[in-house]
Amino acid sequence: MSPEKGLRIRFRLERPDFALNVDLDLPTTGITVLYGASGSGKTSLLRCVAGLERPTDALIRVGPDVWQDDARGVCVPTWRRDLGYVFQEASLFEHLSVQENLGYGLKRSNKPGAAQALLGAIELLGIGHLTHRDPASLSGGERQRVAIARALANQPSLLLLDEPLASLDMARRQEILPWLEGMRDELRMPMLYVTHSADEVARLADQLVLLADGHVKAHGPAQEVLARVDSPVIVGEDAGVLLYGSVLRRDTPWHLSEVGFPGGALWVRDTHLAVGQRVRLRVLARDISITMHEMQDTSIQNHLKARVESIVDDVHPSQALVRLRCGQSILLARVTQRAVSTLNLSAGADVWAQIKSVAVIE
């Protein structure tokens, strides 16, 4: 990564009851998800990047643009930073119509093609029919989509999203997630996305930054971070890995699809996926069991040949997390310590991974 590329975020933020210490070097492509419990500093990190908080010892650079560099006494105010910000609760201006809200940033932007970008954002987020309405008359999901489109209209070089779905109920989240996935796939705009939802991590993350108590615990490509066992990353209920693959074929009579990924293929529920479509699979450690030979007479449909890379203790003393290499991919399996001992599992052992269930994410 050359010095003018990527996203550099380094700063300290001291508050009476809280300290945030961050040093990150991130690529400026795709969605970087900031994940952590509430109070871990995710939102503060975003606010520091936006200039809404004033951290110290800071170096904040987006590509070639320096937003804050305390070593050189540079601090660009928020309104001169080329960013878009989507707040947790829909933050539309109540005294303006939806159309005026959408145009607010546009009027102040001197970018050529901004009007075109707004039209694109309105179409991308499906809010064309709302522009003449009053913000107060919109549903929570609609308001948040308008807020996202408003932020997109300026074609920012970095889009910051602070738990944009947190204030919405389950149904509204499912309504907005596809739009966010569409944004990730269609716009070449880097995004920092704050969430504490495992589902959103699995669906959206290209890069994953784990925050705990104001420190970065782990960061890197989402697939790698989730497959770590040295400090297993428990996202949501359970440890598990992400696999990126594409649909190989469909077994229509049985309503199954086969998804190939680097290192193997898995049968998953057929959710009307097209052959060739790219999908994400989330495989939880608790859904993988290990056998020494390929089992023939089992109801489990997915068997993968794998090699044990490492075995670590899990949170509960009866359990162990086994990291399995399967071609170029990594799987995590949760088994009992007794099974490790009985099967004489150790690094380098050739085994079969039986996978009970797989979640197809898109």
Added chain:
Amino acid sequence: MDFPWSHEAWDAIALTLELAAMTTVILLIVATPLAWWLSQTQSRWRAPISALATLPLVLPPSVLGFYLLVAMGPQGPLGQLTQALGWGVLSFTFTGLLIGSVIFSLPFAVQPVQHAFESMGRRPMEVAFTLRAGPWDAFFSVALPLARPGLITAAILSFSHTVGEFGVVLMIGGNIPGKTRVVSTQIYGHVEAMEYTQAHWLAGGMLVFSFVVLLVLSMMRKRAGRVLP
């Protein structure tokens, strides 16, 4: 002089309305930035300035009027200044009355506006900043429009409070017909002269005016949410 709406009464009414209108305009210009500062600052000067701006609310008007009279008088600091600037002495003039009115009604303008700014929180301004609006731009395009109910309340309260003032007017303005005699002092004059009929007409007019103002305010409050502190 039997007809209740005498020439003098009309003079007093006209002067009252002129004073109230000018006071309101000046107050909105002065109180809005002050209210904004009070709602945003974390300075240690906030508490004393806030107390100072609220003082006219609790001080007896005669006390306020007395100090203003002393300050504006030929020997007072304000009087010295206005004399040095060639404006003469302001006590017992309309300008002096206007200054007194502005100070006397200051809390009635500051408080609703400050409350409106505080209840909107920091978020709208932050949103504006992330949409390329600088502080001045964001203030005029977001904070001020959102504070509209507070500004309207401030204007109505300033206007009606000025119409109803008496003590300050008497102290600073005296009771000079056509120059500093307003409705409230006119009524006082009538009562002193035992002209109860004239006093009734003016006092009744004031009563109806005040009632209508409060009625309008309370109807506005129902429609526009909280506008009073």
